[in-house]
Amino acid sequence: MATDFAFPDTGAKSAAAVAAQEFQTEKMSLSMGPSHPSTHGVLRIQLELDGEIVTKADPVVGYLHRGDEKIAENMTYNQFVPYTDRLDYLAPLANNMAYAIAVERLAKLEVPARCQAIRVITAEMARISAHLLGLGAYGIDVGAWTVFLYAFTEREKLYKLFEELTGARFTTSYTRIGGVARDVPEGWTDRADAFCDQFLPILEQILNLLTRNKIFMDRTVDVGVISREDAIAYGLTGPNLRGSGVPLDLRKDKPYSGYEQYEFDVPVGAKGDCYDRYLVRGEEMRQSVRIIKQAIAKFPGGPWYATDAKKIFAPPKDKILTSMEELIQNFMLVTEGPQMPAGEVYFEAENPKGALGFYVVSKGGGVPWRLKIRAPSFCNLSILPKVCVGAMVSDVVSILGSLDFVMGECDR
Amino acid sequence: MAVIPVSRKPLTFAERTYIPQILGGLRITFARMIKPAETMEYPEQRPEIPKNYRGVPTLVKDPNGREKCVSCQLCEFVCPPKAIRITPGEIAPDSPTAHVEKAPQAFDIDMLRCIYCGLCQEVCPEEAIFLQNQYSMTGLTRAEMVNHKDRLYELGGTLPDQHHKWDKKKAAEEHGSAAH
Ligand code: SF4
Ligand code: SF4
Numbered sequence: 001m002a003t004d005f006a007f008p009d010t011g012a013k014s015a016a017a018v019a020a021q022e023f024q025t026e027k028m029s030l031s032m033g034p035s036h037p038s039t040h041g042v043l044r045i046q047l048e049l050d051g052e053i054v055t056k057a058d059p060v061v062g063y064l065h066r067g068d069e070k071i072a073e074n075m076t077y078n079q080f081v082p083y084t085d086r087l088d089y090l091a092p093l094a095n096n097m098a099y100a101i102a103v104e105r106l107a108k109l110e111v112p113a114r115c116q117a118i119r120v121i122t123a124e125m126a127r128i129s130a131h132l133l134g135l136g137a138y139g140i141d142v143g144a145w146t147v148f149l150y151a152f153t154e155r156e157k158l159y160k161l162f163e164e165l166t167g168a169r170f171t172t173s174y175t176r177i178g179g180v181a182r183d184v185p186e187g188w189t190d191r192a193d194a195f196c197d198q199f200l201p202i203l204e205q206i207l208n209l210l211t212r213n214k215i216f217m218d219r220t221v222d223v224g225v226i227s228r229e230d231a232i233a234y235g236l237t238g239p240n241l242r243g244s245g246v247p248l249d250l251r252k253d254k255p256y257s258g259y260e261q262y263e264f265d266v267p268v269g270a271k272g273d274c275y276d277r278y279l280v281r282g283e284e285m286r287q288s289v290r291i292i293k294q295a296i297a298k299f300p301g302g303p304w305y306a307t308d309a310k311k312i313f314a315p316p317k318d319k320i321l322t323s324m325e326e327l328i329q330n331f332m333l334v335t336e337g338p339q340m341p342a343g344e345v346y347f348e349a350e351n352p353k354g355a356l357g358f359y360v361v362s363k364g365g366g367v368p369w370r371l372k373i374r375a376p377s378f379c380n381l382s383i384l385p386k387v388c389v390g391a392m393v394s395d396v397v398s399i400l401g402s403l404d405f406v407m408g409e410c411d412r
Numbered sequence: 413m414a415v416i417p418v419s420r421k422p423l424t425f426a427e428r429t430y431i432p433q434i435l436g437g438l439r440i441t442f443a444r445m446i447k448p449a450e451t452m453e454y455p456e457q458r459p460e461i462p463k464n465y466r467g468v469p470t471l472v473k474d475p476n477g478r479e480k481c482v483s484c485q486l487c488e489f490v491c492p493p494k495a496i497r498i499t500p501g502e503i504a505p506d507s508p509t510a511h512v513e514k515a516p517q518a519f520d521i522d523m524l525r526c527i528y529c530g531l532c533q534e535v536c537p538e539e540a541i542f543l544q545n546q547y548s549m550t551g552l553t554r555a556e557m558v559n560h561k562d563r564l565y566e567l568g569g570t571l572p573d574q575h576h577k578w579d580k581k582k583a584a585e586e587h588g589s590a591a592h
Contacts, residue, residue: 079492082529153450167466173529213433247415265414279418320537321575334490334535
């Protein structure tokens with residue numbers, strides 16, 4: 001006996017659609033990432049597409065979650081410094097500095113001028129290096145290979161300087177609570193200065209490849225427009241906020257580490273599209289060079305760590321080796337951690353990606369009771385569902401590149 | 413405070429034809445082409461390693477061949493990823509350095525855990541552990557990636573000792589006992 005199966009008659013359906021004079025489409029869902037070259041790491045965006053147009057974009061984060069905040073509760077303040085390298089791993093020196101200052105604020109500790117200047121120079125170099133990567137990778141995202149190669153050549157020169165200063169190219173772990181790990185080596189500031197001098201013309205060259213290039217402009221102008229109000233409402237910070245025309249720069253508005261001594265301008269965009277964000281980053285590099293040159297020109301002498309903070313910063317090595325008192329002090333410091341008063345503090349620094357904040361709650365002693373990290377990339381990504389809607393799939397790539405996020409920090 | 417709006421001028425007619433940008437770009441790339449290469453043929457050519465580089469952690473001996481580590485275990489404590497394992501041991505009483513009393517019986521650094529942070533070197537009160545020049549470590553198994561004590565001394569070699577702390581101590585002790 002034959003069985004009748006009810007096959008859906010697709011032909012009949014489309015015939016009905018034709019009869020009703022409507023074109024039948026179905027929304028498609030597409031997972032962009034977590035391993036997609038333009039998501040710069042492990043971001044997944046759950047897209048809902050109507051043909052080529054995005055109707056919904058849902059960022060799925062957390063693939064790189066390592067529990068940094070919890071880890072911090074289980075080690076002394078200094079032991080956590082290497083972990084801050086791995087937040088925004090494109091600018092570890094800036095993270096090191098933000099973390100150190102946050103904890104120093106908790107201890108109400110002032111570091112000497114030389115230490116502040118070292119930190120400013122390194123943080124600005126980190127900014128240049130992070131923006132160079134952002135720029136180079138953005139170039140690749142929208143189809144310009146050469147920019148990437150030139151940007152990386154310059155970045156390599158910076159890494160040589162970092163390597164000489166901190167002993168590592170990438171994971172610098174340079175600051176300590178109350179100072180830095182080591183003083184600048186002989187002649188290092190001159191080499192940093194020389195780098196700045198040769199960098200400016202090359203930066204112009206790199207930017208010239210893109211700024212007036214119609215192919216690049218076609219991909220970025222009027223794409224991913226973030227209005228001033230939206231930028232504020234979504235809590236964007238850094239170049240993404242300034243690209244939308246809000247002149248907020250913590251280095252100016254809440255100066256730390258002696259930023260008030262340096263002259264520099266805050267570039268802002270007019271429209272808030274991808275092109276503006278690109279322009280702002282380009283200009284910020286020029287301003288960073290200005291800051292570095294000023295800081296080197298009046299590089300202060302004196303100690304490079306807080307010499308009076310006996311319970312926070314380790315004594316010099318030759319003292320540890322020769323004197324019993326310093327030896328014991330070193331043991332106490334390492335095993336108990338830098339001694340902090342009870343209390344809580346929140347500090348934000350203007351990092352390359354935006355405002356990196358550390359909220360430290362201490363119950364006294366050398367280990368934080370709770371440490372919360374406000375990651376700029378995480379907040380900046382929150383606007384994706386808003387800006388991607390109505391854009392084409394290829395524009396999503398352009399928008400992601402222009403937001404310049406880093407997942408190590410977003411997922412922490 | 414100086415806020416500068418970034419300039420964005422509309423493209424000129426010529427620029428809209430793509431041609432000036434393409435020619436300008438080609439000029440830059442051709443100029444770069446005749447410059448010396450920035451890259452390096454890696455395993456044959458090696459980058460220069462600066463002083464105080466943070467490579468693989470190693471143990472060192474002093475110029476007299478004494479192992480400097482006294483197994484105080486401070487590095488083991490501080491190491492953030494807990495890569496170091498130390499089993500403390502005694503120095504034999506008939507040894508010329510018996511007055512140092514302790515030396516590690518076993519000292520393992522798991523290079524799969526180590527993050528080259530340099531904290532061990534920083535806290536060591538004996539200047540016994542150093543991150544030196546070697547930066548590439550390979551192994552086919554997990555066990556191979558654990559550096560044991562012998563390997564650590566082999567990698568570390570001998571470093572000059574500025575302080576000769578234990579020699580001085582011994583001299584002082586002998587001097588003191590001779591006086592009695
Ligand atoms: S290497 Fe240094 S810190 Fe580590 S156990 Fe030996 S003496 Fe102590
Ligand atoms: S370098 Fe850092 S991670 Fe490696 S053994 Fe020393 S303390 Fe541990």
